[in-house]
Amino acid sequence: MAVADAGRMSSSRDLWYNNPTIRSIVAQIVLVVLVVGTVAWLANNTVTNLHERGIASGFAFLGQRAGFDMVTFLPTNSESTYGFMLLAGLLDTIVVSALAIVIATIFGLIVGIARLSSNWLIRTIATLYVEILRNIPPLLVILFWYLAVIAALPNIRDAIQIGPLSLSNRGFFMPKPIFGDNFIETAIGFVVALAVAWGFRRWARARQMATGKILPVGSISLGIIVVITGIIFVATGDPLTFEMPVKNRFNVSGGWDLPPEFATMFLALGVYTASFIAEIVRSGIMAVSHGQTEAARALGLRNGPVLRLVVMPQALRVIIPPLASEYLNITKNSSLALAVGFADLVAVGNNVLNPTGQSIEVVAIWMAFYLGLSVVISVAMNWFNARIALTER
């Protein structure tokens, strides 16, 4: 004991600078001082630089008149303020990402399942699609849609006409619905019908649990919704009319138009990201053990129900987390809109920071938006993930 103690006494470990706790505290202090010092130095430089260039910092510029206009979903004009322009850009980012997410999910699901098809041709087409799209930059896909596909469409005079829809290099034009005064009743009727259908579903589920009898829930719910909404729509006197797009010599006025830049963005992002989602779906399905499929077949389920009731619910657990990050990627990739001039948050911000010189504020707005969105999507996905997670005993 005494010998061991003596050995310990003379150990180099007892020197204060070899003590792990002290070392760790010192290292952390050094790091914090370095980080804070660097940030302070940079901030100080920035303040000096801004002062020299005569740029006032702060967000006061948001209230000033912008003096430029871009095609956005919100009604902007050259009298709009910088703040309103940025808001319009933000809305555009959200709209284009949301549409691209819908397209990419549907398309990715189809391609992902097709990659596992027993049909050689379908499988090969899906594999080619994924391997080609995954290995080229998203910017190239966007430029390809914009410069090679949409620009190659006929001009407005020989636009492709399908009924009231017309497709040309000026974009996609369709009739614009005009809601009459009593359309609100139809809308309320629709909501009521949804509620009724939902109630019916619950009742049918309870009945199936109690008696084992299965009702065709899907078609009956659809019937309820269509009938109730339709009756109210007709009863209130057809409150919906359409404004047709009118073709002039050089342009189309009226109607609803989908500008080519917008179409480019959501088609390109959708098609590109679908290739990633397809891989996620495929790996998710592969992760479900084959015994599950075999057991489901032994119970007498056919191909469709096996996929829908047995494989997919289990595959979703694997699919959801990477799917969430793919959705985030779509949102982040929508910033490539700058390349084709679609007025998203980054493109508008670029137009704002050039005349005002408020680059720090604009970059801060961008970062705040994208970081906020990341946080929201991660929180939502964690919640969803926790809900569908495997409950083990």
Added chain:
Amino acid sequence: MSDIQSQTDVFFVRREMAQAEPPPMRVHGIIPWMRTNLFSSPTNTVLTIVGAVIAWMVIVPFVQWSLINAVWDAPTRDACAANTGGACWAFVKANLGQFIYGRYPDPERWRVNTFFVLLAAGIIPMAIPSVPFKRFNLLYVFILFPIVAGVLLYGGVLGLPLVETAVWGGLFLTLVVSYVGMALSLPFGIILALGRRSNMPAVRVVCVFFIELCRGVPLITVLFMAGILLPLFFPTGVSFDKLLRALLGVALFASAYMAEVIRGGLQAVPKGQYEGAKALGLGYWAMTRLIVLPQAIKIVIPGIVNTFIGLFKDTSLVYIISIFELLSTVRNSFTNPEWATSTTPASGLLFAAVVFWIFCFGMSQYSQFIERRLNTGHRR
């Protein structure tokens, strides 16, 4: 006897051969293959027909446009302008030098070619697992090659004329940006990943903050910061080369993603390995360097290569701060009046797509090869 005779009368003795059964269905050859893979059920038959129609509708026009009707060789744009139904490869041919070297001066292009050779000499032996001298190879790839390549390309010393980075461009610049991004993101990523798993709260907070900040925003905003804000952050008079700023932005962005990949590897190393290393009396750095990292990195090589692929694709975004890598060089040449026709953009973009695709597909195949190679232990 008669008794037996009467009994044998009811017996039946077959006198001729039974009718031969039809041969079993063939299981080899084209027709059986088609039966099982294309027409196994009515649904599959319908799918096959739909697939065939889609493939026909895509492949035939594509082959016609890109091969049959294409203009392969023409001195000027006239032949392309007259031919609207086919690709204009003459345009790509005429601008190929620009696509590869950017505006790098003609007499100095041998330096870029040497760079390509030196790059291949470092990467190819590195990628083949059986080639020895990996340690020396690493030294070459991470230290010797960057210095030599930097001197060679930028010049200004050893009698090499100085070539401003402003005239760098094309495929060569794409390779420079992605190489620097890859070479820097790996060590940065390792440091960040170790920091994120550190016991020291201050280190952890700083690393988590940096990683999540970079991963939460698009690369474009990071490049904007590097391009526009960085000059504001430093005292007047201190100015960085624009390419250097872009490289810094790309490398920092990629290292955040790399850190997450490597963290996955660190988490996959069993706890017993850490404990064993500590029981041997190794300190933190010795344990990390000798025990943990070799195992962790080996596990995540496919993930690292995937990050490299993402980085390679992302280099196309540096055009934001007007650096002309391959894609933006190609795009710029569309407006060149000497070659501007209606088919030029599609031809140029297809060319760029093929180049990007070859690199990325090559890397992804390599990552799958490594995955198969490493997957020996738990193959089912």
